[in-house]
Amino acid sequence: MVVLQAYQADLLKDLDKGQGPSPDEVAELRRTTDLALRATKQAATAMGRSMAAMVVTERHLWVNLADLGKKEKGFLLDAPVSPSELFGTSIETVIEKFREAKARSAAFKTFIPQWTSFVPFLEMFGPGTLGHTRIMYLIDTSERGADDLPDQLLERGHAEQPLIKVTKPVCKEIQVWPEGSSEALQDCFDTTDWSMFKQAATYNNTTDLQEYAETVTAYINKCTEDVTVVKTITVRANQKPWMTGEVYRLLKARNVAFRAGDEASLKTARANLSRGIREAKRQYSRGISHRFKDSRDTRSLWRGIQTITDYKPPPQTCDSTISLLNELNTFFARFEVQNTSTAQKTPPPPGASVRRSLSRINARKAPGPDNIPGRVLRDCAVELTDVFTDIFNISLNQAVVPTCFKATTIIPVPKKSTPSCFNDYHPVALTPILMKCFERLVMQRIKTVLPPSLDPFQFAYQPNRSTDDAISTALHSALTHLDKKDSYVRMLFIDFSSAFNTIIPQQLTQKLVQLGLNTSLCNWLLDFLTGRPQVVRVGSNTSSTIILNTGAPQGCVLSPLLFTLLTHNCTPSHSSNLFVKFADDTTVVGLISKRDETDYRSEVSRLAAWYRDNNLSLNVEKTKEIIVDFRRAHTQHAPLTINGASVERVSSTKFLGVHITEDLSWTNNTTALAKKSQQRLYFLRKPRRARAPAPIMYTFYRGTIESILTSCITVWFGACNVSCQKTLQRIVRAAERIIGVPLPSLQDIYSTRLTRNRLTLHSS
Structure with missing residues (x-):
């Protein structure tokens, strides 16, 4: 051998x-x-x-x-x-x-x-x-x-x-809803005596909320399993979208005939397979064409466009080894600290109506750790309103959130094709859909207590405010100051390390009390942010559970609002400085005159101390600084230091999606927008080859190309030179030739948005 x-x-x-x-x-x-x-x-x-x-x-x-x-x-x-x-x-x-x-x-x-x-x-x-x-x-x-x-x-x-x-086939379990399953669930829940769950969880006239919520959710899951069918499907990376069960059956028959050596049967099986493939392709083509007929059904419309263009394919999956999942779970919980302070709990008032919140649930949202589909909550909103209103009211009265409502499942999504470290994984948090409804009710109640002008320079999660307003405020302050004699501006773009994950709940509740929130609601929020079970899941493999008492989960509705309330008192102490905030993106604008940087440097030092006291981790390596100095006599500017580390000075950086340069020109921003838009013209040509209707192609153009060209257009388009404007307008003309219909020019869009912003400011 x-x-x-x-x-x-x-x-x-x-x-x-x-x-x-x-x-x-x-x-x-x-x-x-x-x-x-x-x-x-x-x-x-x-x-x-x-x-x-x-x-x-x-x-x-x-x-x-x-x-x-x-x-x-x-x-x-x-x-x-x-x-x-x-x-x-x-x-x-x-x-x-x-x-x-x-x-x-x-x-x-x-x-x-x-x-x-x-x-x-x-x-x-x-x-x-x-x-x-x-x-x-x-x-x-x-x-x-x-x-x-x-x-x-x-x-x-x-x-x-x-x-x-070469990707191995992946087996997935999908839940199929037969015809009439929603009506069967409605009848089941309508005839259910929900009071027996509360009676079974009541001991000595006190309701065990944890047991009450768990038994109700388990019963809903059991009823859902009875009316639905779970199928196991095999997903292959090279599987054609037109492949059907009939084609698989014909393919199997062809292989059986080949192994048997029967030439006549093999010839017949091959002919049947060819006919089956042609019919499957025709049916698939008709299905895509049907999605283009009704432009009001945006979901089906987008699915048809995505099928033709292969625009934004689904992300790749992560390795599902248990050891990796445990390490990722520990890494995502690395900001956990010991919290020892407590607060006295007082009975809160009754909760609000739940039916409207349940009826607005997106049925396509992925279920959380409780495995209750959004479709069940939406279709059976009337039947489930009473029992969940009772659970929510007991939760508010006791200032306790059931553990099953606080659980979080993390799905790690690789940022790169070959991740080399834990930072190369993006954590996607799945929380119970039912808890999101409850959070929306609580959020409405919190907003009624807060003053309307709580933080005038926080532009995120505020009505009639956007990134355009944040950028315009920062640049307007800088340009106004630069008109003065012997002046320049230093702009510091601060970066945090997982800002939401470092919130100390006890410090947050103390600030909420100062803002006027009652003690019972603050205690409820404290319980909501502590004792949260977290696991990491990939496929059928799940890591061990970690209990978190620090941070606000990013998959929750309340987290952005709570972060803005935590940082509302982070304001400058000198009138020559300005803090522009958009969620966790903070920009310090230092208006410096006569080379006196004392106020600016002391402000940055005080800001770093404030972050440290509030357990916010400042990432100095990713923090950048731009110096805008138009004076003829240029001087050497001393570097800025934070916590003993020098901040990198750059000539250009990205600020809320817009490229800002030290000369305040827009050439870099225009080049970046043109490059990204030209790349997406490739996807626009695919629907034309598939003979998609012009209105459909126009919708795709607005969502993928025009949205890029007009991002924050009210900030930079008016200050662009003619050459930059022509560069972007050429892309619009190229899209016109592809679609075959006239498109609005960037100048018209710019004028329209300026008018709309002016009317919005006037009405507010």
């Missing part, structure tokens, strides 16, 4: 994309290739019946053995080498069997077990990875060792630039 070892010749590994080998490299390549081919020929002759393995190597690793005389993957030979010269008669026998497959299926099928048995041979190059393989050799190591081949040209193992990722 001949022992074979696989090697990879990778001469071009150090070359950039698109470069070819140099003449010296080609000469060395020829010598190495000839040597390897001679060794391969000897190994092939000795293999005899196992010659089918060479066919597998050729088929899976893109080595064109029949046409090595041409330039193939960067390889050249002095003369063409035919399969017969390389392998003798064995390879010809296999090729002949391939050619005669239709005539002699029964004889050909005897080669299939040999052909498939050598597929695992490729696993030594890395499972699921096929790369820029220059050529693969099977060397007879029993007579010729690896030392006979040049070391600099041979590497064992993975190809260095993977091109194809």
